[in-house]
Amino acid sequence: MNNKLTYLALGALVVVGATGCSKKLGQFKSEYFAVNPQPLETQGQNVPATIAGNIPAKFMLKNAAVSVTPVLVYANGETPSASYLIQGENVRANGAVVNYQQGGSVMIPFSVPYTPDMAQSTLYLDFSVDQNGKKYALPRLKVGNGVVATSTLASAATVTPATAKDNFQKIINEKYSADIHFLINQANIRSSETKGAEYVDLGKRLQEAAADPKREIAGISVSSYASPEGSYDFNKNLAEKREKNTNTLVENQLKKDKITEFGELTSQFTPEDWDGFRKLVEQSNIQDKELIIMALDNQSDPELREKEIRKLSNVFNELADQILPQLRYSRVQASINVIGKSNEELVSLFNTNPKALTADEMLYIATLTADNNKKMEVYNTACEVFPGDYRSFNNLGLTQYVAGDYDGALANFEQALRLNPSSKEAEMNKGLVQMLEGRYSDAYQAFGMSAGVPEVGDALGVYYLSQGNLPAAVSSFGDAKTNNAALAQILNKDYSAARNTLSAIAAPDATTYYLMAVLGARTNNENMVISNLRQAVRLDSKLLKRAQSDLEFSRFNLSYL
Numbered sequence: 001m002n003n004k005l006t007y008l009a010l011g012a013l014v015v016v017g018a019t020g021c022s023k024k025l026g027q028f029k030s031e032y033f034a035v036n037p038q039p040l041e042t043q044g045q046n047v048p049a050t051i052a053g054n055i056p057a058k059f060m061l062k063n064a065a066v067s068v069t070p071v072l073v074y075a076n077g078e079t080p081s082a083s084y085l086i087q088g089e090n091v092r093a094n095g096a097v098v099n100y101q102q103g104g105s106v107m108i109p110f111s112v113p114y115t116p117d118m119a120q121s122t123l124y125l126d127f128s129v130d131q132n133g134k135k136y137a138l139p140r141l142k143v144g145n146g147v148v149a150t151s152t153l154a155s156a157a158t159v160t161p162a163t164a165k166d167n168f169q170k171i172i173n174e175k176y177s178a179d180i181h182f183l184i185n186q187a188n189i190r191s192s193e194t195k196g197a198e199y200v201d202l203g204k205r206l207q208e209a210a211a212d213p214k215r216e217i218a219g220i221s222v223s224s225y226a227s228p229e230g231s232y233d234f235n236k237n238l239a240e241k242r243e244k245n246t247n248t249l250v251e252n253q254l255k256k257d258k259i260t261e262f263g264e265l266t267s268q269f270t271p272e273d274w275d276g277f278r279k280l281v282e283q284s285n286i287q288d289k290e291l292i293i294m295a296l297d298n299q300s301d302p303e304l305r306e307k308e309i310r311k312l313s314n315v316f317n318e319l320a321d322q323i324l325p326q327l328r329y330s331r332v333q334a335s336i337n338v339i340g341k342s343n344e345e346l347v348s349l350f351n352t353n354p355k356a357l358t359a360d361e362m363l364y365i366a367t368l369t370a371d372n373n374k375k376m377e378v379y380n381t382a383c384e385v386f387p388g389d390y391r392s393f394n395n396l397g398l399t400q401y402v403a404g405d406y407d408g409a410l411a412n413f414e415q416a417l418r419l420n421p422s423s424k425e426a427e428m429n430k431g432l433v434q435m436l437e438g439r440y441s442d443a444y445q446a447f448g449m450s451a452g453v454p455e456v457g458d459a460l461g462v463y464y465l466s467q468g469n470l471p472a473a474v475s476s477f478g479d480a481k482t483n484n485a486a487l488a489q490i491l492n493k494d495y496s497a498a499r500n501t502l503s504a505i506a507a508p509d510a511t512t513y514y515l516m517a518v519l520g521a522r523t524n525n526e527n528m529v530i531s532n533l534r535q536a537v538r539l540d541s542k543l544l545k546r547a548q549s550d551l552e553f554s555r556f557n558l559s560y561l
Contacts, residue, residue: 025064025129028141032056035110035123035144039551040072042114042151043468047072051108051125051143055086060098062088067128070110071140072147074121083128084108118147119549148551150518151491153511154465154484156435156443161398161409162425162455164391164416166363170340173218177333178202180246184328185230187241189249202334203253209336210259218335219263220254222246227327228272229320236271243269246330263335273327280323292319343368350378359386366395375399390419394426406433424450432459440466458482465491483511490515495523510540514547521552529556537561 034052041047051070060066065088070081085095086106098104110123123144129136178198180189193199209215224243226235247267254262278296281289341349346365349356357365359382366378376399382392397412410433416426431446444463450456457476462484464473474492477485481504489498502508502516513536520528533553537544544561547553 023061024136025061025066025131025138026059027138028125028127030141030143033108033125033141033143038144039146039148040121040123040144041148043470044151044154044466045114046111046468047114047118047147048109048111048468049123049144051110053086053106053108055098055103055106057099057101057103059103060086060088060100061131062090062100063132064088065091065093065095065130066138067130068108069126069128070108070143071124071126072112072118072121073124074115074117076117079112079115079118080126081110081112114147114149114152116149116152116546119149119546119551121145121147146551146554150487150550150552151465151468153487153515154462155511156432156459156462156466157404158483158511159432159458159462160455160482161401161429161432162394162450162453163398164363164394164423164425166360166367166391168340168358168360168364172338172340174336174338175333176202176205176336177331180249180330180332181325182242182328182330184227184325185234185238187238187245189245194249199332202332203257205336206254206259206262206334207257209334210257210261214339216337216339217259217262218337220250220265220335221333222250222265222267222330223333224267224269224330225273225276225327226269226271227324228274228277229324232271236269239269239271242328242330243267246332250332276327277323280326281319284322286318286322350381354381354385357385359389359392362386363391363395372399372402376403388419390416390423390426393419394423394429397426397429401429401432406436409433424453424456428453428456428459435459435463435466458484461485461488481505483509483515486512486515490519490522493522495519510536510543512536513539514543517547518552521556526556529553530558530560533558533561 032053032055034054036050036052040049049070053068066086067083068086069083072079072081084106085093087093087095087097089097089099091097096104096106098106108125112118122142125141125143127138127141129138178196178201180193180199182188183190206217206220209217222243224239224246226239226242228235247265250265254260254265274296278293281292286292341361346357346361347368350362350365354362362378362382362385366375366382369375376396379392379396379399382389383396386392393412394416397409397416400406400409400412410430413426413430413433416423417430420426427446428450431443431450434440434446435443440463447456447460447463450459457478458480461473461477461480464470464476465484465488470488470491473488474494477488481501483502483505486498486501486505489495489501498515498519502512502519505512513532517529517532517536520526520532533543533547537547547561548558
């Protein structure tokens, strides 16, 4: 009897040892793990994912510690992510504990820097076991396939750098005026007024403009006023007479000076110039002017206003002497356009005598061509002729950036900043180069200092895409019509907006058509995929290799390409 009990006890110990301590850990199975997303997808410059593990009951030995290393394997190599520790309940470590009897769940983070070779790749898990100091490896386990790398199409190289604007105006408008004053309650124009310096000078300006082919009289206006004392009807009649007499004066003067081209002669009158009255009172030194302003504010009826002001007898005499006479006048104003050099004249001067141009004229010349090399030539000359103008160096750097000469571009952006440290355009453009160099923190700081520059929204959008911050990218792009903006909308699954953006791009390039093909793939439109890929590859043959390995098109036959 005792021997039988001893035998049973020993058997139980063997079972305990076999289930918890002495045996090796079994092999993990692929069905234990689920990868999200599947396939993997780039976010900015990285490939992040979460591997959810569901370990079954009676699998994880109590004394086992398993270091799990996700590894992305591709044709020319492999890249491991950080290891993750899973441990049995008797192991003293900082890993995720999985109960032997009940099993458990684990969440394994995965992230590696993206390289193009990873488009065709396989995600594996490597297992290294430590069981009471005894170490061994378990077979590598496949858990996923491939990487969708659409987000990597974002490129700072395609962001339009900020242009430092020229101030060139083809037509500069100049305005000249003369005031003709009247005596109280009178509308006749005195000779002393027409002989005054203001009126005589205005006449000379009009004669000079009429004789100069580079000037044109765009229009002449007459505005007549009455001061706001007396009845409204009387003042209305008085202001109207002043307008008529002044208008006749101007017409006769134009005939006398033989000026026939003067745009349009317009006239108007104001019965009571309360606005002018208020302005003059506010600017005056009248002691009780606050009481006058209060009376104006308290009464909207013109006649009641005048009565309230007349009650202020101690100041009304000052008003009659200082303010009211200034409101009895007609103003004659001429609008004269100064016509600058024509485009042909500017280009001719640039080719023959660039030093005869102003800085603004030379910067304007560069806007007359879409040829980046010709722009570069103009800005080079501008830097030589105007070495102290930061705009020339910024814009020269812009053309170098577009041409792919990033070192040369950066040197000129920095020179622009030395000449003008507050140049937001040069600061933003410097940030673009920094982003291309992978100096994202410096680039972000530069973009922050460029607030208000129109192009900075697109630059910030690309920055946020590079950081995997999709909502911020979409917000930064706003309604921009660029490849980068459309890419953000595709990644955000706003396919209707993306299609509208791509269709509105003024000069579509290979990337535009490639993104349209991606859009076709995501909306299951095979014709859209093939036709746009053909155009993309026609414009950039390197995109053929990308398309053939791009999981966006895995469901489509690309042999037509």
